[in-house]
Amino acid sequence: NQVMIETVNKTYPVIIGEGAVNAIASFVDEMKQKPTRLFIIADESVRTIHGARLESALPKGIPADWHNVPAGELAKSFSVFEQCLTRMLECALDRHSLVVAFGGGACGDLAGFCAATYMRGIPFIQVPTTILAHDSAVGGKTAVNHPLGKNMIGAFHQPEAVMYDTLFLHSLSEKETRSGFAEVIKHALIADVDLYHDIRVNVNAVTDIASSFLEHSLKRGIEIKGTIVKEDEFETGVRAHLNFGHTYGHAIESLSGYGNVAHGEAIACGMIFALYASASKNGLSFDISSFASWLKGLGYPVESGTAFSFDDIYDVMTRDKKAFGGTVRFVLLNEIGHPYVTDMTKEELQKIDEQFRKEAV
Ligand code: NAD
Ligand code: ZN
Numbered sequence: 072n073q074v075m076i077e078t079v080n081k082t083y084p085v086i087i088g089e090g091a092v093n094a095i096a097s098f099v100d101e102m103k104q105k106p107t108r109l110f111i112i113a114d115e116s117v118r119t120i121h122g123a124r125l126e127s128a129l130p131k132g133i134p135a136d137w138h139n140v141p142a143g144e145l146a147k148s149f150s151v152f153e154q155c156l157t158r159m160l161e162c163a164l165d166r167h168s169l170v171v172a173f174g175g176g177a178c179g180d181l182a183g184f185c186a187a188t189y190m191r192g193i194p195f196i197q198v199p200t201t202i203l204a205h206d207s208a209v210g211g212k213t214a215v216n217h218p219l220g221k222n223m224i225g226a227f228h229q230p231e232a233v234m235y236d237t238l239f240l241h242s243l244s245e246k247e248t249r250s251g252f253a254e255v256i257k258h259a260l261i262a263d264v265d266l267y268h269d270i271r272v273n274v275n276a277v278t279d280i281a282s283s284f285l286e287h288s289l290k291r292g293i294e295i296k297g298t299i300v301k302e303d304e305f306e307t308g309v310r311a312h313l314n315f316g317h318t319y320g321h322a323i324e325s326l327s328g329y330g331n332v333a334h335g336e337a338i339a340c341g342m343i344f345a346l347y348a349s350a351s352k353n354g355l356s357f358d359i360s361s362f363a364s365w366l367k368g369l370g371y372p373v374e375s376g377t378a379f380s381f382d383d384i385y386d387v388m389t390r391d392k393k394a395f396g397g398t399v400r401f402v403l404l405n406e407i408g409h410p411y412v413t414d415m416t417k418e419e420l421q422k423i424d425e426q427f428r429k430e431a432v
Pocket of ligand 2: 254317338
């Protein structure tokens with residue numbers, strides 16, 4: 072089961088399914104330039120749970136060095152980045168060595184950035200282990216955080232391949248599963264109304280999604296992301312549509328102190344907000360209340376937006392890089408599957424915020 076991602080300089084496979092990690096050895100064997108060494112950058116908790124499976128899937132006969140990084144977002148710091156590069160130099164990696172990213176989006180972003188910058192760029196493979204990473208492992212955005220801003224220091228660097236083994240997903244916590252699944256819902260809303268309806272029918276609890284359906288919807292999500300990346304690899308246009316739900320969502324994520332409300336949980340609130348805005352600005356016909364109560368039933372903390380005043384939320388949204396003048400840049404929908412970018416004024420936003428508090432919660 073695979074999806075091909077086409078970019079300007081490279082076309083690469085995303086291999087998805089139970090046991091997909093076992094495709095690494097043959098993929099590496101068939102690389103035109105055989106890697107001189109492997110360097111596995113692993114989220115330390117993921118390695119504890121699943122390291123043995125990756126280890127036994129690696130090609131034999133190529134020296135492999137492992138390097139653990141802190142679990143989750145802590146991996147995306149300058150000091151961890153520097154430690155990785157130090158180990159890479161000590162292990163004498165050269166231009167033909169291959170970095171393997173093993174973990175969720177955080178580890179993938181860090182490892183990708185290490186690969187992008189070591190000797191001005193060496194190849195890497197993504198072995199994502201979260202639901203969210205169906206999004207982050209595809210498309211070539213890599214980054215670390217700066218104390219002044221998340222993902223502010225990074226590079227575009229596409230992987231050679233993505234091995235997305237869905238067996239890794241069984242050990243995710245309910246919160247991580249819920250968070251990641253919000254991005255699947257996002258992909259459906261911006262590009263595939265049928266997928267959206269299928270998700271509504273098939274998903275009644277995030278911990279109880281049939282594995283065949285989960286795999287199907289992750290694959291569709293990857294195809295959708297791939298189509299957008301092909302059209303706009305460097306985000307000068309339609310790639311911004313992937314920010315659906317993210318303007319308001321980021322504000323809630325940030326105000327609630329990163330981590331309390333997980334990224335995707337905040338994005339779920341942001342999608343509700345953007346749907347109200349779409350209905351008010353261009354008459355989107357969509358049952359937003361039913362969508363919001365379905366999300367609540369899945370455990371998304373829809374009420375988290377109401378913990379903050381509109382002024383605080385607006386302040387954070389205007390600080391976001393999407394803001395121009397007093398207006399805030401939003402991705403809205405003309406209809407499900409048809410996103411566009413527009414600027415919203417403070418007055419418009421305040422009205423939507425009132426509606427959100429009255430109707431969604
Ligand atoms: P994450 O990588 O922070 O992992 C979350 C937690 O889950 C961590 O504690 C991790 O140890 C644990 N974990 C990972 N896999 C597990 C597994 N299989 N079983 C049990 N525990 C597991 O979270 P994430 O949601 O995957 O990624 C979030 C990051 O992705 C953010 O830094 C965000 O900026 C980035 N991101 C990047 C892109 C992109 O295009 N590059 C897109 C979206 C998000
Ligand atoms: Zn997101």
